[in-house]
Amino acid sequence: MTWVTFFGNALDPKVGGIAFFGIFLSLVVFLIGQYLFKISNGFFLFQPLFVGMVLGIFILWLMSKWFGVSLPTFYQAAYKPGGDILFWFLNPATIAFAIPLYRRNDVVKKFWLEIVLSLIVGMVISLFIIYYVSKGLGLNNKIISSMLPQAATTAIAMPISGAIGGVPAVTAMACIINAVLIYALADFLIKIFRLNSDPVGAGLGLGTAGHTVGSAKAVQLGSIQGAMASIAVVVISIVVDIVVPPFAHMMGLF
Amino acid sequence: MASNQQASKTEGTVHEPAPILQQMGIFGCVLFVSSLLSPLFPKSFPVPTPVIGLVLMYVLLASHIIKLYQVEKMADFLISLIAFLFVPSGVQMANSLNVFTDDGALTGVMLIVTIILATIILLVVIAYTTAAFMAVSRKVFHKSTDIQ
Structure with missing residues (x-):
């Protein structure tokens, strides 16, 4: 042959x-x-x-x-x-993030309220900024809707994108590019934005922006970052589930 | 990974890791149960299997039904593989490169720029918001925010 x-x-x-x-x-x-x-x-x-x-x-x-x-x-x-x-194999690998999370259960127990509030408030602020940036770059409503749910994992982001008038394929692509970018640029971004002083914030940010791949990066940076990124992957997906549809409705995107 | 080993030692008794097949079995069980739970969520509020699995595994660990030494080795191995396991997702873009050209090349470029900016925005805004909430806890509620 x-x-x-x-x-x-x-x-x-x-x-x-x-x-x-x-x-x-x-x-x-x-x-x-x-x-x-x-x-x-x-x-x-x-x-x-x-x-x-x-x-x-x-x-x-x-x-x-x-x-x-x-x-x-x-x-x-x-x-x-x-x-x-x-x-x-990404399925069991995502489940595996329960372990770095549990290893720093002390941090979770102490700061759970701060973590949840930061993710909700941070997500809403991010949505406004992303909305106006994409508007400023001249994207149409269909694409803007596709940009909003990208903080959630792909399996959550795609149906939400479809429900608010976006294109699920574009959202999935955004999720992939997020992960690849964060994995490549995390060290650089952490340095220029001086995120090192607050491991909790850096971890939550990496988990939100980079999904599970961002969490893998965070695990390399330290146990607190790893645990916070793991919790961010779960909580931000739920937050996107709840916050993005009303936000898109408020902005008249669909 | 040195810090992780340190953390697991503070757990108390140091155990030999469980046999790898047993660890896989636990992951398999959690995955299976989560896949049964996932369809129970309404369509308007999707929660995918791995997210339920992560929560389930955490609950099992926190309630001491599963001990760290029974899943630790498998978990560390899988996490170290994540970047590689993501290659097919990246290559999958070959399937839908047309989304960048459908609405004209200019829109495609703007789309990429927006995604790059959105990634940075999410990272920085979440990190700064957290720093702000930590500062409020520290200064208003006089809660110690020192962590080792």
Whole structure:
């Protein structure tokens, strides 16, 4: 079997079950990212996740050109079966954040009121700023609605986006870019905005802006940051559930 | 990770980690029960399975039904993998790159700029709001905000 017939089979939607390619490609691009990150002494554009994403899309694009099919078709047939298997593991990985959270239960018990209030008030302020920034950049209402729920995890943000007149696919993309950006830029942003002095605030911010990937970054920064990011992932999703629809209604977005 | 090990020692008795298959079993149970609970929430108030699972696992730990040594190793392993596990989500954008070009290239660029700004806004606003609430606790309610 030549390479072309192999991928020819992979492209057949009836076969579709060739999951190895997706897993293999994901591993290879991520490892290349890790290598680049290491030899560039941690240059932020060479974060393994960012490199993996860009390189992965680029390779799929090259191959789709080579086989003369559209990129989405090639992605669906060749990459998605394997990608979905890896994607599934985000479920137990999200649950795993209960452990760094419980490890700093002392902080949770002492500051639970401050944490909940900060997330609610911070979310409302963020919504106003995001609304006026997107308005100022000339985006239409459909896209603005898609921008509002992005602090929640994708599974919550997408239906809310649809319900307030947004485009769920755009919201999902925003959630992904959030995570990739926060993972790449967290150290830099924490430094220039001087968020280091308050580990609780830094943790909550990372969990809100970067979802579970931001929490993984926060766990690396310290146990308090990790615990606070974990609690932020849960609480902010509930806050978005409650706050965003009335906000969009108030702003007349739908 | 040094701080994490320190934290687990303050738990009291130091245990050998439970066998990895047992740890997977606990994760599997929590995931399964959460997947049964998730559809019970109304459509207008979606709560996905992993979020319920996180809360459930935390409740089980806080009520000492599950001990840290029974799940710790698996959890640390999974968290260390998160960035890699997110690669398929990133590559998934290959499927919907058209959202950037649908309304014209200018809108696409503005969309990316907005998402980048929104990420920074969320991080900074939440962090500063928290700092403000902590300051209120400290100065108005005279609560100590020192944490080790």
